[in-house]
Structures are given as structure tokens and as C-alpha cells.
Amino acid sequence: MVSKRFTIADYKTSVHNDWCPGCGDFGILNSIQMVLTEMQLPNHKVAIFSGIGCSGKTPHYINVNGIHTLHGRVLPYAIGAKLANPNLEVIAVGGDGDGLGIGAGHFVNIGRRNIDLTYIIFDNGVYGLTKGQASPTLKLGIKTKSLPNPNINQNINPIALALVAGFTFIARAYSYDIKHLKDVIRKAIEHKGLAFIDVLQPCPTYNDIYTREWFAGEGNMDPTTMKERSRVYKLEDENYDPIVHEGSKEEINLKMAQAIAKSNEWDNRIPIGVFYKNEHGYIYEERIESRISDYKENPPALQKIESNGISIASIKSILQLL
Amino acid sequence: MNIINELSWVTGGPQGSGVDTSANIFARACYLAGLHIYGKREYHSNIKGEHSYFTIRVSNKTIRSHLDRIDMLVALDAETIFRHLSYVSKGASIIYDSSLNDKRLEDINTIGDVARRRIETFLKSKNKNSVKDMLDSVRDECSICSIPFNELLSQLAAERGESMLSRLTRVTNIMSVASSLALLDLDVKYIHDAIKSIFKSKTNVIALNIDAANKAYNYTKAKYDISKRFVSKSLDNLILLQGTQAAALGKISAGCRFQTYYPITPATDESEFLESNQIISNIDGTKGSLVVIQTEDEISAITMATGAAIAGARSSTSTSGPGFSLMAEGLSWAGMNEVPVVITLYQRAGPSTGLPTRHEQGDLLFAINAGHGEFPRAVIASGDVEEIYYDTIRAFNYAERYQMPVIHILDKALANSLVTCKVYDTSKIKIDRGLLIDSVNGDYKRFRLSDDGISTRVRLGTENGIFWNTGDEHDEYGHITEDPEMRDIMMEKRMKKLDTMLRDLSNEEKAIFYDNNSDKTIITWGSPKGAILDAISMLDNTFNMLQIKLLQPFPSSYISEVLSNTQMVIDVEMNYSAQLAKLIKLYTNKEVDYRIVKYNGRPISADELYYALSNIINGSKERRVVLRNGV
Numbered sequence A: 001m002v003s004k005r006f007t008i009a010d011y012k013t014s015v016h017n018d019w020c021p022g023c024g025d026f027g028i029l030n031s032i033q034m035v036l037t038e039m040q041l042p043n044h045k046v047a048i049f050s051g052i053g054c055s056g057k058t059p060h061y062i063n064v065n066g067i068h069t070l071h072g073r074v075l076p077y078a079i080g081a082k083l084a085n086p087n088l089e090v091i092a093v094g095g096d097g098d099g100l101g102i103g104a105g106h107f108v109n110i111g112r113r114n115i116d117l118t119y120i121i122f123d124n125g126v127y128g129l130t131k132g133q134a135s136p137t138l139k140l141g142i143k144t145k146s147l148p149n150p151n152i153n154q155n156i157n158p159i160a161l162a163l164v165a166g167f168t169f170i171a172r173a174y175s176y177d178i179k180h181l182k183d184v185i186r187k188a189i190e191h192k193g194l195a196f197i198d199v200l201q202p203c204p205t206y207n208d209i210y211t212r213e214w215f216a217g218e219g220n221m222d223p224t225t226m227k228e229r230s231r232v233y234k235l236e237d238e239n240y241d242p243i244v245h246e247g248s249k250e251e252i253n254l255k256m257a258q259a260i261a262k263s264n265e266w267d268n269r270i271p272i273g274v275f276y277k278n279e280h281g282y283i284y285e286e287r288i289e290s291r292i293s294d295y296k297e298n299p300p301a302l303q304k305i306e307s308n309g310i311s312i313a314s315i316k317s318i319l320q321l322l
Numbered sequence B: 001m002n003i004i005n006e007l008s009w010v011t012g013g014p015q016g017s018g019v020d021t022s023a024n025i026f027a028r029a030c031y032l033a034g035l036h037i038y039g040k041r042e043y044h045s046n047i048k049g050e051h052s053y054f055t056i057r058v059s060n061k062t063i064r065s066h067l068d069r070i071d072m073l074v075a076l077d078a079e080t081i082f083r084h085l086s087y088v089s090k091g092a093s094i095i096y097d098s099s100l101n102d103k104r105l106e107d108i109n110t111i112g113d114v115a116r117r118r119i120e121t122f123l124k125s126k127n128k129n130s131v132k133d134m135l136d137s138v139r140d141e142c143s144i145c146s147i148p149f150n151e152l153l154s155q156l157a158a159e160r161g162e163s164m165l166s167r168l169t170r171v172t173n174i175m176s177v178a179s180s181l182a183l184l185d186l187d188v189k190y191i192h193d194a195i196k197s198i199f200k201s202k203t204n205v206i207a208l209n210i211d212a213a214n215k216a217y218n219y220t221k222a223k224y225d226i227s228k229r230f231v232s233k234s235l236d237n238l239i240l241l242q243g244t245q246a247a248a249l250g251k252i253s254a255g256c257r258f259q260t261y262y263p264i265t266p267a268t269d270e271s272e273f274l275e276s277n278q279i280i281s282n283i284d285g286t287k288g289s290l291v292v293i294q295t296e297d298e299i300s301a302i303t304m305a306t307g308a309a310i311a312g313a314r315s316s317t318s319t320s321g322p323g324f325s326l327m328a329e330g331l332s333w334a335g336m337n338e339v340p341v342v343i344t345l346y347q348r349a350g351p352s353t354g355l356p357t358r359h360e361q362g363d364l365l366f367a368i369n370a371g372h373g374e375f376p377r378a379v380i381a382s383g384d385v386e387e388i389y390y391d392t393i394r395a396f397n398y399a400e401r402y403q404m405p406v407i408h409i410l411d412k413a414l415a416n417s418l419v420t421c422k423v424y425d426t427s428k429i430k431i432d433r434g435l436l437i438d439s440v441n442g443d444y445k446r447f448r449l450s451d452d453g454i455s456t457r458v459r460l461g462t463e464n465g466i467f468w469n470t471g472d473e474h475d476e477y478g479h480i481t482e483d484p485e486m487r488d489i490m491m492e493k494r495m496k497k498l499d500t501m502l503r504d505l506s507n508e509e510k511a512i513f514y515d516n517n518s519d520k521t522i523i524t525w526g527s528p529k530g531a532i533l534d535a536i537s538m539l540d541n542t543f544n545m546l547q548i549k550l551l552q553p554f555p556s557s558y559i560s561e562v563l564s565n566t567q568m569v570i571d572v573e574m575n576y577s578a579q580l581a582k583l584i585k586l587y588t589n590k591e592v593d594y595r596i597v598k599y600n601g602r603p604i605s606a607d608e609l610y611y612a613l614s615n616i617i618n619g620s621k622e623r624r625v626v627l628r629n630g631v
């Protein structure tokens, strides 16, 4: 029997989408659905976890398992599910406030674990759902629409933070370049280990500085052509090589240094694409496997624990040691 | 020599010097000799130097609590003498290191001003305050065995060809235990076996400790008469373990396969024990396994455990008050999404950091109310180490049957007591996974409405069983709604599960009534159970006891029924405001007659409770009694 091919319609729900017209979130939603279609992932095997914010509503619009969690806590929920059943395809999504403000502790600590999951931050520079306060990625001195005064805080650099925390795949994408975004998401999912994508996501309602037009090049004159030039450019177009090939300490240091330098570019030229990729270390699931040899086939969520309603676990040998 | 049925033994010393190990070996040796044990551990939030001590009560019949009274005191430092001497009973034996005689109270900088004043009051004189002066004050009533531990150590070193005496100092602890056994005329082989079982495969350590034990045992036997001898042994088939181990064993039997924790006293031991035993043998020959994750904080601990539960694992986290405070929002989410997750809450003395290594039952109302909004949860409490094992299994069954978070409240006294209890009957441990289904036909709705409020549940990854969860109010599929009618329907669906639970549970699961045909009933919850039962038997069973196990949903009608047949109700619990009495008032409209409370961080002893209850029998008018014993 030839199994049915999934179409993009199979990954959509009928839930009414209440994002503002023109919101950058739509591009991310569509890209995720396109990747699921491309990869032909069975709906029930995928679980999308989200935090709280406009971005947090994403799972309700995708026809795979959707767990809309707490503000800032998307990662530990996602980790719990993934480690209880490592055969699930787990994607975590959330806002920049969610992941880098209230959830920053989890963002840093997941880096210690290199779990095989993908985390996408919808980076709009604001707290969308609470009406436009400054998010941790908003730059010092910027005054977006609802701020009473220019931003008094410096910003977090999510790429650099992910790098030093220990993420092993780090990329940035732009929500209006759907084809590129889709390819980056696919690479992240296919990466063996912990993947992070910082998606530049214009919020037309509250972020009137970093707008779609601004990214497209508004006021950014190319000195040679004297025409407006897109602020966003692709790392792969400039022969940037993000991959750690051999895995030596020196090579890793060089690749990390290069990624940090790139991540500091902003204003007139903003790089998108893969900044860093290192598949040399053990992923967390393998570390567990080194202690529990049948962990993948017999993970916590799927273990048989009873027979006809009676526990099958024996504690005899432990009692003897007591 | 006295023939005895029981003995209250205390050893003390600076933290980190091996007090714990020697107490464990003494307890184990007595257990191997066929006696019941109730061991209570007291320690500071400190790694090295502060005073810690261990009380081991030994008996030939079941005992459930400690006594303040000391029948045998083992002191390897002066501080132990200064702090504990006022509790020794008439006829007690005191084993101490003869080199301590000249140590004076003011030499000991770990005794603070308040404790110093207490000791001076005991001595009645500021000038006569050496160890010798202390001992002189009880010499008429007690038998004092001074043992030259240093001399014995030198002999030992010479015999073993060990040039560095300092390498051996740790074994003085074992020597003091051996002296205790000698005075009790218990066979030296019990201490040998205890040493082997504690030090497991460290053969060198075992050999050294056995040599040391023999040396002290023989010295003591030769120099001192046997002071006490147990009249008989116990006939029960017993195991010796701590509360945290009982909870861990319960989790293994219950099929818990995912545990998260962030280190905190006194909960951590449970998780570490689980991790040490993470490969599980099943009776059908297969292997199981338990994943234990040390998270970055307790918010992560509760949410990660919840994620694992959604994936389909039986999952839990263990913590104490400060950590549980951080879990409140996650608890509310689990309630909203009907996730079966178990939280083992080991209370310790609050508020805030409080007395971080001491005991209290201050979190009852918090456990019942933590988290914003209204959602169903179950709160159950165990009274002793035996109950902990079976209640842990129940907690998981309740969680899955009613699809709600379950908080299993324990406390420091239970966590750290080292006790004998009847070997667990593991032959028929029931596992009830409720409406967890493996396959789905047709349209799946995670929150499908039903008469009892319970819907079918699937693991993440089940074919045709896609579902959504959200902390927002949601429809049957789990999608967000703000519709007022849907809100009512869903709120009622969730809360109805509490009624379902109360209907299902037997009276024994709700509360245990120890009926002594008295018109006076003591009510309690959790660990005071042991001291109450022991005190009641000292008082010829003049009280009944009602131990409430299910605290949320509160079993109002059963409790009202029991209390309606009693003339006098006395509440006993380890907190300031008598929290259980408040619940009784709220749910049964019954005002208790007496409140016996304690909040100095030290568990209630059977003897102090005996006095408090005697006063009530004798017509004391004091309605609120505060117990204050403890070192």
C-alpha cells in the first residue's frame, strides 16, 4: 500500500487566527507548515510547544500535537516530553520576551544538555501581547511606539548567548523571506542536537522602528548604485562557513569567534542564515543511553509498568541492600 | 544490671565527623539483633563543625517516635555533654572520651549565648562548668563509662603498623558504638555485620573498623559491668530505612519513570536514591529504567515533570517549601490541563529559609491553595515511613485516575527518620492508569465532556490522537476559548472530578480512625501520628486518634461523622496556627477543644506529648498548648 502523501492542508487547523494583519508571525507559521509537508512528518509524531505571547498561539494553528505552556517555560515542558519519549519530533516556539527575559534561565541551561530539539524565537523587539513594552532584544535608546521613553536597557544578543550557552546549531532568519526561513527551519530540525533560530519578526502594530520596510532597505543607500539596499543579507551568499568540520578545540574556538563577530553586525547589514553548526559532541539522549542502554526503544513514556493492573517492578534487590 | 524493653540512645558531635555513620551502624546493629528502631537525625544547615546529633530509640516492640529522655549518651566531644546532659534519665549510662574532662563551657564556640545560658542554669554555677563538673552533677544517678579512646587508637595504630594516628581518628565513632553494644551485652558480630553493610565493598575500611570495634568492645566488657540487657527480641520481619528511601521505593513500584528535582533539604536524598537505582528489574525478567533530571530550578522541575507526564510517563518531582513556592504557576497549569503529575513535598521549618534542616508542618494550607485560580488537585499526607511507600503508589493512581496534580505531603521528620517497619508487601501493588488509552478511533477530544468530569487521555505520539493543551480556558479539543458558556462548562467539568474522587475513595484512604472507645479524640495529620500513638499507649489508651490522610478534596462528611461521636477534640500538629483545626472548622463547622502545637523545629516527642495530654485529662484550662522540648 502506498501511504498517503501529506499536503500542507494536513498541517492546518480550522482555528481562527487572531494575529494582526501583516504580522511577521504568519511567515513563521507558514514556514513551519511547509517544512512539515516537505519532510512528510506524520502529524501525531510531532509536538509543538509554545510559551505565552502572540507567538505562543502558534500551536493552535498547526495540526500536530500542540502544547501552549506558560510564559517563559516552553523549554522545560518541551524537554520533559522529549526526554520521556525521544522518538517524538519536538519543536519549541515563543517570543523574545518569553525566551530571553522571563525564560532566560532555561535558555542558558538547555545549552548544557544538547537535547535533539529545535527552538524558534519570534524576535520582534517588543512584548506584543502585552501591548508593546521593550523586549530583551530591543536596542538601547530605541523608542518604539508604546514606550513612554527611549529604551534604557541594552539588548541581549541571542546568537552570542546561544553560542556561549552551548547550542550546537545557531541560525537567524527573517520572517518575510519564507523560502530561506523554511530552509533554515528544516536544517535545524535535521540537525542532530540542540538547534536555535532567532527569527527577525516585524510587529507592525508595536514595533514602528524595525519594520518590514526598514529591513527591506528604507533609507539604506548603496553608495555605488545610489539605490536602497536590503538590510538583510545571507551568510551563505558570502561564503561564510558555519560548520565545525573536525571538532578540534582550535577549530571550535575559531568558528565560535567568527559567529560572535557576525552576530554583532546590525544597522545597515544584518546577516541571516546559519551562524554555527557543530555535530561533534554527544547529544543528551546518547548520554542517557550510556546509562540506560535501551532508553530509545523503551523510554519512560512507553514503558510497561503493570500487568493486569498489578505493578511489575521488583524492589526486592534494593530492599536486600538496605 | 537492668532488664529493659527499650532504650533511648543519643550520640552527638561536630557535623562532618561521622556522627551519622556511627548512629547508622548502631541502629543497624540493633536491627540485626532483632530489635525495632526509631532514629531521629538533627543537624544544622552547615557542612562542618556545628553540633549534630542522632537519637536512636530501640525496643523489642513497635515504636513510632523518639523520646526526649536519654538512657544512653555517647559523647565524643564536650559539646554533646553540655547540650544533652539535662535530658539523661535516672540510671542512664554515659559513654564519653576521658580526655574531655577538663573542657569548659566557654571553650566551645559553637554553643551560642542562648544555649549557654540554658546550660549554666542547669549547672547552677558559672565557675564549675567543665565536663567533669557536668558529669559530677549526675554521678549519683548515672553510670559513667570513661573510655580512653586516644589510648585505644594508639594501640590500634601500633597493631596495624599505621604511623599516622590522624588517619584513624574517624574510627572513634565506631569504637563508641562498640562500647554501647558491650554495655548492652549485644553480640559483637552485629556490629561487624552492620559495618559490612554500611561500607559495602570498601574492604580496607571494613577491616579497620572491625578491628577498632573489637578493641573498644573488649575494653568496655573488661572494665565495666553490663548495664542493661534487652529482655527479648522482636518477632516481626522488619526492614530498616529512611522516609526518603520509602518514597523512592514507592515511586519505583508505582511505575514512576521520570523524576525531576532541584537540590533542597530534606528532599534531595529521595532523588539521589532513585538515580542510584535507576535500572529497574521487572518480575517478568525485563528491565525498566527511571530518568532522573537535576534541573536548573524548581520552575523547571515542575514544568519538565509535567511535560514528561503529557508524553505519557508516570512522572514526579520532589521538593521542599521554598521550591514548592516556585512551582505554584506550573501547578495551576497542570490543574488546568488535567495532567497527572505528582509532587512530593517535604516540609521543613519556614517561613523563607527558616530553619532549613529542621522540622515543621507549616505548609498544609499552602499545599491546598498554592497556584492562582481554582483547579482540582489532591493533597495526601503520610504519617510514617510504612505509609509513605503505599501512599506514594496511591498518589500516582489518583493522579492518573482523576487526571490532576497530586501533592504528597511529607516532612523533615519523616524524611530523615531511620526506622524499622514491616517488610513491604509488594505482591499486589495496584496500578490504575485511569482513562489512559493506547489507540484512538474517530474524532479525538482530549477534554471530552463526561458525567464524572474525566476524559480519555493519550500519550503524545498516539496515532489519530492529536491533542492540544493550553493554560488559557479551552474547548474540548484544547483550543483557546473565552466564551462564557464554554468557560462554565469547562470549569464545572474540572471541578467535578473532586466530587468523583470523594465518591470513589474508601474511608481508609480518607482518614484512619484509631478507636479506643474513648470520648476524647485527638486529630492530626502527617508525622505527629507516631508520638501521638506512643503517648496514647503510655496513657492506657484514654484517647482515640483520627489521622486525616486526604486533605484535599476534604472528606467533610466522613470527618464530621467520626467527630460527632466524640466529646472532646484535641488537635496536635507541628505548626503555629493549627492549620488542620482551621480546615476542620471550615469543612465541618466543628471547633476543636484543644490545640497542641509546636514550631521550634524539633519533632514532637512521645514524652512531652504525654505530659501535655495528662494535663488536659487533669482538667487544665489552657486551650492552646505549645510544646517546646528539643536540643
Ligand SMILES: Cc1ncc(C[n+]2csc(CCOP(=O)(O)OP(=O)(O)O)c2C)c(N)n1
Residues within 6 Å of the ligand: A052, A053, A054, A055, A056, A071, A094, A095, A096, A097, A098, A099, A122, A124, A126, A127, A128, A129, A130, A135
Ligand atoms: C508569569 C507571567 N507574567 C506576565 C505575563 C503577561 N504576558 C503575557 S505575554 C507577555 C509578553 C509577550 O512578549 P513576547 O514573549 O516577546 O511574545 P510576543 O507577544 O511578542 O510574541 C507577558 C509579559 C504572563 N502571561 N505570565
Ligand code: SF4
Residues within 6 Å of the ligand: A018, A019, A020, A022, A023, A024, A025, A054, A055, A124, A128, A129, A202, A203, A204, A205, A206
Ligand atoms: S501585536 Fe505584533 S506580534 Fe502581536 S499579533 Fe500584532 S503584529 Fe503580531
Ligand SMILES: [Mg+2]
Residues within 6 Å of the ligand: A053, A095, A096, A097, A122, A123, A124, A125, A126, A127, A128, A135
Ligand atoms: Mg516579542
